[in-house]
Amino acid sequence: MEELSLNILDIAQNSVRANATRVDITVAELPAEDRLVITINDNGCGMTPEQVAHVEDPFYTTRTTRKVGLGVPFFKMAALMTGGDFSIQSQVGKGTRVRAVFGLTHIDRMPLGNMADTMCILMGCNEQINFSFTYQVGEAVFTVGTAQLQEILDGVPLNTPQVMDFIRGYIKENMDLLSGGAS
């Protein structure tokens, strides 16, 4: 994966598969601390302590279509190679929280990339899940959520291609405003 936004899309698919009804994604760029903090928080089925212990192992997966699960190990590696930190907290029946901390200006930190595409796909293709996305740069914050969009759409599906196009553009423009166009 060459962009952190691809890792986020991948990790959030675990929340989708865990039957979450609520998924909160935050990306916080904290220049004062030279940190980039990404969290993905869901209320899905959660994992047992044994599963949590195994999930960072590439040769562990709950899937039956193939024998390796690389999503979490990729994301963890991306964080640790920037002098960062990685943790997963989970409770069966409650949900899972994945948190990755990166060195913001570390030479090995991958760019965030196209976060607008990631959120547009997650929101558009999972109407039944209430996603929220918060992007923070220093003190400035932008938030968008499924519930807020659905209220305006009044029954028009989120996966209408024209609506997905709007979501992508709306998120991109607001993120560019905060980051000055450089993510």
Next chain:
Amino acid sequence: MKSLAELQALRDSMKGKIGVRDDAEGNIRVVVGMATCGIAAGARPVLAAFTEEVSKRNLQNVTIAQTGCIGICQYEPVVEVYEPGKEKVTYVKMTPEMAVKVVNDHLVNGNVVTEYTIGAKTK
């Protein structure tokens, strides 16, 4: 600058046309594999290209969805097209450019792009 007021206007223009969308006859479903294998191989820009092209052409009978790992990771990005009354078509090793061609040839004109299908690639 895009604002939520723009979404309201979009809603008003879509409403009415949309109500019967999902069960409407001739509704085509495009499903993109979006597991680790698909994402790493470039599935995200492929799905984005489908929504952009369908939106640009203002097609009303196309639904775009994602799914998990289909089990043929070596052929990702994989896209399946479901049309009522027809056999499923599986496109493999897709790119955004190929997605645009599939929208134009297959979804609009009804001609399967045979050279992109799994049958052609595994020969």
